[in-house]
Amino acid sequence: MAKNISFTIKYWRQNGPKDKGHFDTHEMKDIPDDTSFLEMLDILNEELIAAGEEPFVFDHDCREGICGMCSLYINGTPHGKTERGATTCQLYMRRFSDGDTITVEPWRSAAFPVIKDCMVDRSAFDKIIAAGGYNTIRTGQSQDANAILIPKENADEAMDCATCIGCGACVAACKNGSAMLFLSSKVSQLALLPQGRPEAAKRAKAMIDKMEELGFGNCTNTRACEAVCPKSESIANIARLNREYLKAKLAD
Secondary structure, eight states, X not given: OOOEEEEEEEEEEOSSTTSOOEEEEEEEEEEETTSBHHHHHHHHHHHHXXXXXXXXXXXXXXXXXXXXXXXXXXTTEETOSOSSSOOGGGOBGGGSXXXXXXXXXXXXXXXXXXXXXXXXXXXXXXXHHHHHOSOOOOOOSOOOTTSSXXXXXXXHHHHHHHTOOOOOHHHHHOTTOBOXXXXXXXXXHHHTSGGGSTTHHHHHHHHHHHHHHTTOBOOOSXXXXXXXXXXXXXXXXHHHXXXXXXXXXXXX
């Protein structure tokens, strides 16, 4: 049965990437604990607007754990401390206790500049995909089902890699701001299938080069990215990416 809780929320305010940000504080009273975190932020904004204050800006879209737009750093953890494999919109207030102080911050990465408050520019991920995260080989009309035989374990693993939603939690959690878990998942979903092999070398080099150009850091295998990924992507993908990149460089 739902119960109401009251707590203090500290939320990040920043007018742009070059502006000095700060925390504002607001007391939230009698919030049902079956309220989702984003619904709670909606209530916060309603109270701020009613008080004549500017609403708090944050990203959101589907609110069903699919799109990854709800990119919030909550009490020191990307997407908050939920069950493994959940996004901010799947976090409920029952995870918090009456009297808690909840701190909400944006993703912090040089490659993700703040647009306003907790909304950041994640177009760097789009640029990495545009560098090579696709197939360009002309194959004519669609093949009949099972015309290309693929081992089930490869197909299953490729599908697991393709579930990456590009939310950026891996970057936010990494002490180096590395995008390797995201990049390796996107490379792996193609590298595991025969359709992706013709451009494998070109893809790995182009996407890693773009990642480095955009200011992301390097992976040092702390597994912080894997621990917070809402889709449970594995760092085994990073090992595969490194192999793809090494083979490509040796072939040059």
